[in-house]
Amino acid sequence: MTRLLFDMEQVAGLARHSREAPERRMTMGQRAEIYGEDRCATRQPGEERLAPPCLWLVKDEGIYLMSPGIHPEPESGDRPARAPVAYAVGFDPTHDDRMAVWDRARGAVGGDDFAEAVPLEWVDAALAARSPEFALEFGADAIGLLLPFGPRPGGGRPDR
Numbered sequence: 001m002t003r004l005l006f007d008m009e010q011v012a013g014l015a016r017h018s019r020e021a022p023e024r025r026m027t028m029g030q031r032a033e034i035y036g037e038d039r040c041a042t043r044q045p046g047e048e049r050l051a052p053p054c055l056w057l058v059k060d061e062g063i064y065l066m067s068p069g070i071h072p073e074p075e076s077g078d079r080p081a082r083a084p085v086a087y088a089v090g091f092d093p094t095h096d097d098r099m100a101v102w103d104r105a106r107g108a109v110g111g112d113d114f115a116e117a118v119p120l121e122w123v124d125a126a127l128a129a130r131s132p133e134f135a136l137e138f139g140a141d142a143i144g145l146l147l148p149f150g151p152r153p154g155g156g157r158p159d160r
Contacts, residue, residue: 002108002138006065008126010086011134014055014067015123017084021069023048027056027115055118057136057143061098063091063105065118109138116143
């Protein structure tokens with residue numbers, strides 16, 4: 001199991017972006033749930049309106065969370081905006097040697113690139129628990145949310 005830690009403030013911003021987007025892209029897994037395995041590799045007409053708000057956990061050159069919200073078209077002559085991302089601690093190729101990050105990412109979650117949907121309810125739960133970071137546990141066949149256990153700042157215990 002690998003623990004992935006993300007900046008909570010950045011993740012909360014990504015969640016807002018996903019919720020506020022009028023349309024969103026889908027992962028192949030989300031497409032398979034709606035359209036079936038035989039049609040999951042190809043974008044389907046109108047799918048942007050069916051995609052639920054979520055975040056994507058992505059592994060390519062690094063490991064990061066991103067909003068699948070579709071950005072408005074840029075003004076003519078402007079470069080398209082890069083989707084906002086929150087890199088997992090230790091997996092940001094913009095701050096570390098790219099090959100070292102790639103090697104660490106491969107060791108942590110495997111060699112294949114992927115995008116997996118992360119429900120926004122997990123972000124809401126981490127915020128409600130006043131978690132200082134957004135923590136995911138990545139296993140061979142499952143991804144899970146890790147919440148802090150113990151007293152909350154200001155008293156009380158997190159709900160379990």
